[in-house]
Amino acid sequence: MTVDLVIHNGTVLTPAGRSPNSGIAIEDGTIVAVGRSDRLPDAERTLDAEGNVIAPGVVDCHIHNREPGLEYKEDWESATRAAAAGGVTTVVGMPNTDPVIDRPEHLELKLERGDASAHVDFGSYVVVTSENLEHIPALDEAGALGYKIFLGSTVGDVPPPNDGEILEAMERIRETGKRLGFHEENGEIIDHYTRQFQDAGKNRPIDHAHSRPVIAEREAIERMITFAEETGAKIHMFHVSSGSGAEAVARGKERGVDVTAETCPHYLWFTESVLEEKGNVARIQPPIRDADQRERLWTAFQTGAIDCVATDHAPHTPEEKLVDDPFGNTWDAISGFVGLETEVPALLSFVEQGRLTLEEWAYHHAARPAQVWGLYPQKGSLQVGTDADITVVDPELEWTLEDRADLHSKNCVTPFEGETFTGKAVTTVVRGEVVYDDGEVVGESGYGARVEPN
Numbered sequence: 001m002t003v004d005l006v007i008h009n010g011t012v013l014t015p016a017g018r019s020p021n022s023g024i025a026i027e028d029g030t031i032v033a034v035g036r037s038d039r040l041p042d043a044e045r046t047l048d049a050e051g052n053v054i055a056p057g058v059v060d061c062h063i064h065n066r067e068p069g070l071e072y073k074e075d076w077e078s079a080t081r082a083a084a085a086g087g088v089t090t091v092v093g094m095p096n097t098d099p100v101i102d103r104p105e106h107l108e109l110k111l112e113r114g115d116a117s118a119h120v121d122f123g124s125y126v127v128v129t130s131e132n133l134e135h136i137p138a139l140d141e142a143g144a145l146g147y148k149i150f151l152g153s154t155v156g157d158v159p160p161p162n163d164g165e166i167l168e169a170m171e172r173i174r175e176t177g178k179r180l181g182f183h184e185e186n187g188e189i190i191d192h193y194t195r196q197f198q199d200a201g202k203n204r205p206i207d208h209a210h211s212r213p214v215i216a217e218r219e220a221i222e223r224m225i226t227f228a229e230e231t232g233a234k235i236h237m238f239h240v241s242s243g244s245g246a247e248a249v250a251r252g253k254e255r256g257v258d259v260t261a262e263t264c265p266h267y268l269w270f271t272e273s274v275l276e277e278k279g280n281v282a283r284i285q286p287p288i289r290d291a292d293q294r295e296r297l298w299t300a301f302q303t304g305a306i307d308c309v310a311t312d313h314a315p316h317t318p319e320e321k322l323v324d325d326p327f328g329n330t331w332d333a334i335s336g337f338v339g340l341e342t343e344v345p346a347l348l349s350f351v352e353q354g355r356l357t358l359e360e361w362a363y364h365h366a367a368r369p370a371q372v373w374g375l376y377p378q379k380g381s382l383q384v385g386t387d388a389d390i391t392v393v394d395p396e397l398e399w400t401l402e403d404r405a406d407l408h409s410k411n412c413v414t415p416f417e418g419e420t421f422t423g424k425a426v427t428t429v430v431r432g433e434v435v436y437d438d439g440e441v442v443g444e445s446g447y448g449a450r451v452e453p454n
């Protein structure tokens, strides 16, 4: 038997363990064998992994691809080009676009744009507001991967539903079997301090962080867990930034609530001092926290509170980020920065530091996000019969992101510029096609396909 592609001479990694001197055989985009290199079938094309790690393709369930409507920041083509270069094989886009993704026809528009130009596989969330509760079943049928509610104001200014509407949304979403995620910041708390800080002339980047205190996150998590306990809805906490927040998630899990959570590399890597070093470049919502909260977040992560790692990849122009005046009035700056090409390096650096094992990395960055959003085992598993989505990484490669212009997004502002990493994706394979190899995005725009939640 001759298959399409064999990747050999690597260490095959799954959350369950690792096999050296092994590889993967692929036919028609599907994995047909996983095993020792010398036992794999002949292939039309072979790829020598050169002793590197052959991991399940990374699933990033939180990116802002900006299309439709905000293509001046990013679009599907550029976001998924960055994904391919970062070792990410599936991305899920956020709904704060223009129009916002709150109707089946908006979702279809967004997915059609992805069909036309994506380099890697993709899906989309839909937003729930006061205005679209009755569209929840139709949004499910139109292919929503999951639902999102913005509890506090953030980029895009999608107004939060009231608590009654949230309860009703949970009941309706429960019927679809899908999961409801939150931008979990208590809007009244952050609005109050934002106004107070602005009136007092507290205009530094770190003031922005302090205007959105940890209690706003913790309270929002606890309230949504209580609502889910009553309604039986499956819920998810996007971008948990603090130890207090992650501990609240852990208490919810202990109570038997189906609550999953995600954190992002920047909350694990930086402390709020980055806002004094790099200014508004590092401004994000929720904000990067102090050292105590970061350590508590690490502890909670290592003890099971956090399911997934995702980037919250949020591109903005250098002008919007005040790059030429990074310590300018923070209220004139926008929140968010890119992350797709630094997430695998950041996590592999944590592995090198002994804070995670490679197996835990594969779990939190591939298997678990696929499970949480209904894509497993097709995505994130490396099992025979599933999509041949593969991220080959060199876990020992030391490198520095010297110049953000080396990234592939349309706008590349990130506080990770200047940071040094141990580890990098070297080859990215999506359904059997090599889309990134040896420093080049080699896949074709439009190859990426919609994912089908099961």
Ligand code: DOR
Pocket: 064, 096, 154, 155, 156, 183, 283, 284, 285, 286, 314, 315, 335, 336, 337
């Ligand atoms: O910092 C942020 N940027 N937080 C969000 O909630 C949204 C995101 C964006 O869309 O730019």
Ligand code: ZN
Pocket: 062, 064, 094, 312, 314
């Ligand atoms: Zn986000």
